[in-house]
Amino acid sequence: MPTLSERDHSVVWHPYTQMQTAPLAVPIVRGEGSWLIAEDGTRYLDGISSWWVNLHGHAHPHIAQRVSEQLRTLEHVLFAGFTHPAAVELAEQLLEILPSNQARVFYSDNGSTAVEVALKMVLQYFHNLGQPERRTFLCFRDSYHGDTFGAMAVSSRGAFTQPFWPLLFDVEFIDVPVPGREAEVLAQLEVLFARPEVAGFIFEPLVLGTAGMVMYSPEVLDELVRRCHQRGVLCIADEVMTGFGRTGPLFASSLLQEQPDIMCFSKGLTGGTLAMGLTTCAAPIYNAFLSDDKMRALFHGHSYTANPVACAAALASLELTRAEQCTQQRQRMAAAHAAFRQEIEALPGIRQVRHRGTILAVEYDPGEGTSYFSRLRDAFYQLALDNHVVLRPLGNVVYLLPPYCTTPAELELLYNVLRQLRELVLNFRPAPTLPEYLHD
Numbered sequence: 001m002p003t004l005s006e007r008d009h010s011v012v013w014h015p016y017t018q019m020q021t022a023p024l025a026v027p028i029v030r031g032e033g034s035w036l037i038a039e040d041g042t043r044y045l046d047g048i049s050s051w052w053v054n055l056h057g058h059a060h061p062h063i064a065q066r067v068s069e070q071l072r073t074l075e076h077v078l079f080a081g082f083t084h085p086a087a088v089e090l091a092e093q094l095l096e097i098l099p100s101n102q103a104r105v106f107y108s109d110n111g112s113t114a115v116e117v118a119l120k121m122v123l124q125y126f127h128n129l130g131q132p133e134r135r136t137f138l139c140f141r142d143s144y145h146g147d148t149f150g151a152m153a154v155s156s157r158g159a160f161t162q163p164f165w166p167l168l169f170d171v172e173f174i175d176v177p178v179p180g181r182e183a184e185v186l187a188q189l190e191v192l193f194a195r196p197e198v199a200g201f202i203f204e205p206l207v208l209g210t211a212g213m214v215m216y217s218p219e220v221l222d223e224l225v226r227r228c229h230q231r232g233v234l235c236i237a238d239e240v241m242t243g244f245g246r247t248g249p250l251f252a253s254s255l256l257q258e259q260p261d262i263m264c265f266s267k268g269l270t271g272g273t274l275a276m277g278l279t280t281c282a283a284p285i286y287n288a289f290l291s292d293d294k295m296r297a298l299f300h301g302h303s304y305t306a307n308p309v310a311c312a313a314a315l316a317s318l319e320l321t322r323a324e325q326c327t328q329q330r331q332r333m334a335a336a337h338a339a340f341r342q343e344i345e346a347l348p349g350i351r352q353v354r355h356r357g358t359i360l361a362v363e364y365d366p367g368e369g370t371s372y373f374s375r376l377r378d379a380f381y382q383l384a385l386d387n388h389v390v391l392r393p394l395g396n397v398v399y400l401l402p403p404y405c406t407t408p409a410e411l412e413l414l415y416n417v418l419r420q421l422r423e424l425v426l427n428f429r430p431a432p433t434l435p436e437y438l439h440d
Contacts, residue, residue, distance in 0.1 A: 003027065004039050016160075026385070031058025034406040036390065045389045047414050048401050052209070052241050054272030056320050057405040063273050063316040070312035079107065079305040086311035093318055094280070097250055099259040103283040106298070107276075107306035111240035111266035112146025114277035115202070118236045118262045119150045120300055121285055122200040125234065128288045128296050134199040138192060138233070141173040144210035145202060145238050154202050156211070172198075176208060177220040189224060193231055201228045202236040205252035205260075206356060209241045212397035213361030215354045218255040225258040234261045234285070240277075244268040244321050245330050246401065248357035261285060271317030272403075276310040329404040333358045336408060337400070340415050349425040351396075361399040362418055364425045380421055389417050 002010075005024035013019060027039040034057055036044045046054065056063070070086065077084055091105035106121075108114050119137070126134040137154050145151040152161045153168040161168065172192050177185035192198060205221060208214040225235045237260035242252040246268070253260055262285065266277040289298055304310075320326055337360040344362065345353040351365035366376055377393045384391040391398055398421055400414050 004029075033057040034403045034410055043388060044385070045406075045410055045413055046403065047384070047389050047391050047417075048399070049268075049403050050272060050390075051267075051392070052246075052401055053267045053270075054403045055244060055268045055317060056271050056326070057403045058272075060271060060273075060316075060320070062320060063271050063313055066312045066316035067273065067309055070309050074308045076304065076307055076309070080301060084306070084308050084311075086308045086315060087306040090311045090314050090318070093315065094278075097322070098263065098280060099251070099253055099256075101259045101261070101282045102263060102280040104281050104286045106279045106281070106300075108278060109275055109302050109304050109307075109310075110146075110277045111238075111264065112148040112151045112277075113302065114240065114264040114266050114279045115145045115151040115154070115236075115238060116148055117277075117279040117298075117300055118202070118238075118264050118281075119154065119200070121262055121279070121281060121298065122234050122236065124298060125285050125288045126199055128291075133197050135169075136195060136197045136199055137171045138189070138198060138201040138228075139171050139173055140176050140203055140208060142176060142211040142214065143202075143204060143208055145204075146240075176211070176214055177216045177224070178214060179217070182217075182220040182223075185220070186223060186227070189227060193227070193233075198231070198233050200234045200236055201225070202238060205237050205239060205242055206247055206255070207242055207252070207359060210394065212363065212394045213354055213359055213399045215356055215361075218252075222256050222258050225256065225260065229258060236260060236262045236264065238264045240264055240266045244317075245326070245404070246358055248330070248334060250321070268321075269317070270310055270313040271320065273313040273317065274307070274310040275304075276307065276314060326404055330358055332408070333402070333404065333406065333411065336411050340418075344418070344422070347422060349422045358404065359399065359401050361397055362421070364396045364398065364421060366396055366425050376425075379424060383420060383424060384417050387413070387417050387420070389414060391417070 004027035008025050014025060028036045029039050030037040034046050036046050036058065074084060087107065094105060095102055106117055108117055123135055126132065139154045142156045144155045149167065152164060154171055155161060157165060174188040175181060175185050206215060206218060228235050237253045239251055239253065243265050244250060249255060253263065261282045263280045270276050289296055334357050337355050341353045341355045344350055349365055350362065352363040354361040377395055380393040380398055381391065398418060402414065
């Protein structure tokens with residue numbers, strides 16, 4: 001009989017995967033806390049929350065109970081002309097804890113669509129105000145906002161988007177204001193403000209995830225947003241990854257004085273239980289769509305908009321996130337990350353260690369001019385699996401973003417893998433000492 005992995009290989013097309021050369025997928029049949037359990041019983045520690053979505057651990061009983069109750073009550077209802085308790089309660093609770101200028105919640109079904117909604121809000125806002133020429137977006141170079149076409153357009157022009165470049169609308173990129181480059185980036189912004197058609201600025205607040213967990217300060221983001229607001233440019237905070245406690249506070253934007261006009265959420269929104277996205281906006285944006293003319297409405301929606309089961313999962317996850325226990329878990333994890341950073345950042349083989357909240361990223365130094373980056377990434381991934389740890393390296397950057405329930409002992413297992421990766425990097429030079437699985 002074929003294994004689950006073999007059956008998968010014969011019928012499934014996986015994301016971000018070259019299916020001809022990729023190894024068989026690891027067959028996971030169960031989750032428990034911070035662990036994933038494979039078909040053969042092997043346990044893997046989930047160091048990245050299964051693509052940043054899981055907040056409180058796999059198969060969490062509280063979320064499962066709320067989802068089960070909702071399934072027996074109402075599984076779905078169309079959201080045009082209808083509503084239901086879970087959608088209203090979730091919107092009410094989110095607006096209580098979001099920055100005070102956020103006034104309305106628009107539901108969708110994933111991070112990319114949450115961004116699409118935000119972009120359309122900005123463009124139609126200016127259209128409804130009689131300024132349709134304002135349609136240019138400002139973005140950070142190396143940013144990532146999703147894989148639908150609008151989201152790709154406001155993301156970095158890289159390998160993931162190259163086949164589609166001719167179809168993406170033009171945007172203006174500014175550099176990420178990492179420490180030491182703040183003044184330079186502010187100057188770049190001022191140059192772009194000479195263009196009257198600038199409509200919006202979209203950013204990943206404080207941490208650019210796919211870029212390698214690149215981090216910058218709340219102070220410089222505050223200044224960027226302030227200057228945008230002075231010129232009537234709307235600001236979109238893409239908190240798909242940073243939301244719900246990842247950077248320390250519940251939302252990265254909470255560290256700002258100048259608040260975004262629009263915010264995007266997904267990933268941790270349901271605690272990693274069900275697909276869901278939402279976009280929130282300030283009252284002036286919502287008001288610009290109000291009219292006796294139906295054509296001024298926002299014509300956007302999805303079949304599963306505000307799905308009651310997903311809303312129930314989000315409410316349960318939000319209850320856990322707001323509890324004191326979760327706050328303490330995040331604080332303990334942040335302190336552990338800070339201690340590990342102090343241990344490792346000055347050692348040979350380490351280029352930089354970045355840390356904010358529950359996010360830790362180690363940028364390894366494989367030497368100048370190395371031609372082995374892709375194989376090094378694969379070696380990192382395999383070494384982690386050999387240690388029963390799930391990581392997803394970004395080039396020479398390996399990051400930790402575990403579920404909040406991860407214990408100190410489990411964190412130590414993750415840190416030990418990062419220590420082993422440093423040894424691998426040191427042995428990476430010269431080429432004859434490469435580990436066996438780095439050779440062709």
